[in-house]
Amino acid sequence: MMTAPEVRPDRRLRLFESLPVSLTARKASGNRIWTDEYGELVDMESGCWAAPLGHAHPEILETLIEQAPRALHLHEKFVLRHASDLTEELCDASGLSGGDYCGTYLTSGTEAVSAAVWLAENLTKRTRKLCTNLSYLGATPDLRMPRNPDAWTDLDIRGCLDCGASSRCDLCEKLDGIDFRDHACFVFEPGNSGGRVLCPPPKLVSHLSARIRETGGLVVCNEVTTGFGRTGRWFGFQHYPSLVGASDLPDLIALGKGLGNGYPVSGVLLRSSLARQAREENLIYVQSHIDDPLGCAVARKVVEILGRDGLVARGDRVGASLRAQVEEARGGLRGISEVRGRGMMNVFQVPPEASPSRLFTALLRRGYFLGLSKRFQLLRAYAPLTLTDEEVRGFSSALRQALEEEGEEGRSPETPSPRG
Numbered sequence: 001m002m003t004a005p006e007v008r009p010d011r012r013l014r015l016f017e018s019l020p021v022s023l024t025a026r027k028a029s030g031n032r033i034w035t036d037e038y039g040e041l042v043d044m045e046s047g048c049w050a051a052p053l054g055h056a057h058p059e060i061l062e063t064l065i066e067q068a069p070r071a072l073h074l075h076e077k078f079v080l081r082h083a084s085d086l087t088e089e090l091c092d093a094s095g096l097s098g099g100d101y102c103g104t105y106l107t108s109g110t111e112a113v114s115a116a117v118w119l120a121e122n123l124t125k126r127t128r129k130l131c132t133n134l135s136y137l138g139a140t141p142d143l144r145m146p147r148n149p150d151a152w153t154d155l156d157i158r159g160c161l162d163c164g165a166s167s168r169c170d171l172c173e174k175l176d177g178i179d180f181r182d183h184a185c186f187v188f189e190p191g192n193s194g195g196r197v198l199c200p201p202p203k204l205v206s207h208l209s210a211r212i213r214e215t216g217g218l219v220v221c222n223e224v225t226t227g228f229g230r231t232g233r234w235f236g237f238q239h240y241p242s243l244v245g246a247s248d249l250p251d252l253i254a255l256g257k258g259l260g261n262g263y264p265v266s267g268v269l270l271r272s273s274l275a276r277q278a279r280e281e282n283l284i285y286v287q288s289h290i291d292d293p294l295g296c297a298v299a300r301k302v303v304e305i306l307g308r309d310g311l312v313a314r315g316d317r318v319g320a321s322l323r324a325q326v327e328e329a330r331g332g333l334r335g336i337s338e339v340r341g342r343g344m345m346n347v348f349q350v351p352p353e354a355s356p357s358r359l360f361t362a363l364l365r366r367g368y369f370l371g372l373s374k375r376f377q378l379l380r381a382y383a384p385l386t387l388t389d390e391e392v393r394g395f396s397s398a399l400r401q402a403l404e405e406e407g408e409e410g411r412s413p414e415t416p417s418p419r420g
């Protein structure tokens with residue numbers, strides 16, 4: 001008699017928005033993930049937006065294998081050269097050297113933003129913080145939405161996104177009630193906006209940064225998602241002219257995700273003059289994982305590869321081509337109402353009458369894994385910077401077919417899979 005296969009209970013605590021289908025990943029390498037249900041997929045999400053070089057990059061694997069037996073984790077009180085070298089190499093590669101920064105390295109993006117905010121509070125002796133209501137900053141109670149209104153001014157900028165060039169922020173009543181003298185910092189998140197790609201306008205960023213600084217407050221850039229080439233520049237703030245001059249650079253920069261290409265390492269860069277102040281004032285910040293040699297060695301290799309292979313500019317070019325081809329593919333069809341993006345940070349807005357889940361599944365069947373937000377009614381493509389032109393063409397053609405299938409024009413033949 002046949003015995004029924006053992007059904008093992010799923011003991012995962014699943015606190016995230018579920019997918020409309022089951023996806024079991026067996027392996028991830030380069031721009032691809034191999035799944036039981038849908039075979040080989042192009043990963044248009046770079047893991048969780050954290051693998052700009054693609055999965056299992058051979059040089060990152062080599063670095064892990066070389067560094068782990070030497071020193072994986074140590075007490076932060078040792079001299080840890082990797083951490084210091086990482087800051088120098090990162091600043092050189094990304095155009096930050098004029099800012100003269102020191103850095104400390106942690107584990108998650110949430111920790112990096114939280115540490116940056118903590119530093120700003122302590123250095124300015126103020127506790128209130130300013131940010132926009134679109135910015136996701138982290139998962140812990142001090143950062144997550146809805147933020148505590150006693151500690152945060154969450155400026156509602158939805159009306160600012162298409163504000164005409166002629167109107168002036170200094171005359172805008174939206175900003176009337178803000179007393180900048182109370183604020184430790186402006187935490188600027190340059191446009192990921194919780195995965196929606198809604199970029200704050202440069203004139204607003206210029207105004208808020210100037211106002212915060214003239215009262216002795218600091219500018220903190222949250223580059224957890226927008227860093228490491230995601231937006232077509234090394235950092236998302238580099239799209240904002242008011243923050244790129246040597247004396248205008250951010251006072252603090254929070255790093256995460258792409259810094260480790262999937263290995264969990266994050267960090268905070270702080271202007272050296274402020275780092276000196278922190279030391280003089282004996283600020284103490286402790287965690288188990290500070291400047292871990294393994295994470296820093298991996299991050300150094302990520303920085304080296306991004307610079308050596310010109311991947312930031314490449315991502316910018318391929319991202320622009322992706323948007324152009326998607327615009328063409330959606331022409332005359334209704335399933336996508338808007339394409340928004342910068343570099344390799346792109347979203348496809350689905351109109352209210354259509355279903356993002358159905359489009360997501362139709363693309364899976366054709367070999368493409370995208371981000372799905374039912375809440376914001378969109379699909380997301382935060383692909384590795386290594387996405388190839390052929391993968392872009394394949395995706396656009398698969399999208400066209402999926403939209404045709406969903407729309408009035410009826411079914412059409414399947415596109416070849418990305419392998420073929």
Ligand SMILES: Cc1ncc(COP(=O)(O)O)c(C=O)c1O
Nearest residue numbers: 108109110136137138192224225
């Ligand atoms: C802009 C931004 N800041 C901070 C975080 C938090 O990073 P982590 O999830 O690594 O803690 C995220 C994560 O998605 C993010 O997108």
